[in-house]
Amino acid sequence: MRTIFMVEDDQAIREILEIFLISENYIVKSFGTVREFLSRDLSINPDLYLLDVMLPDGSGIELCEQIKNDDLQVHIPVMIMSAHAQLYQMSNCCAPDDFVTKPFDIDNLLLRIKKVIGEDSLI
Known part of the structure; x- marks a missing residue:
């Protein structure tokens, strides 16, 4: 099973994504703040960061x-989610592997996750 570390402060979005991704056979560890994320167990590396x-x-x-x-960690894919930022705003500071605008279609998000972590051949 693949592991996803998600950092999302909106509790409703976090819970919905957790339930959905767990139902799709992912292990999900979620964090509501940067502080929580930075205090995670550093001995565990996910297959994807969803931020x-x-x-x-x-x-x-x-x-x-x-x-x-x-x-x-440089080899671990990062997906950014935002209702405000645009991908071009990140080009000079962060190079995410994918960018998803909110609101998003949850099935489309799943397809993009699978593509980013190399499971797209399983679709």
Whole structure:
């Protein structure tokens, strides 16, 4: 089973995505804040980071930069979700593997997740 680490401050979105992704046989660890995310168990690496941009105590873009600048995590795909930011705004600071605008179609999100983590051949 693939593991997804999700950082999303909206509890309703976080819970819906967790339930949906678990039903699709993913292991999901979710965090509501940057602080929670930074205090995670660093010995576990996910197959995907799914990050919201606007968080109460930081930014998913900054988390993306940290992940992409870490030699031990640079190979892990990052998907950014946002209702406000646009992909071109991130091009100089973060290079996410995919960008999803909110609101999004949950089935489309699943297809994009599978593509980013290399499961698209299983579709």
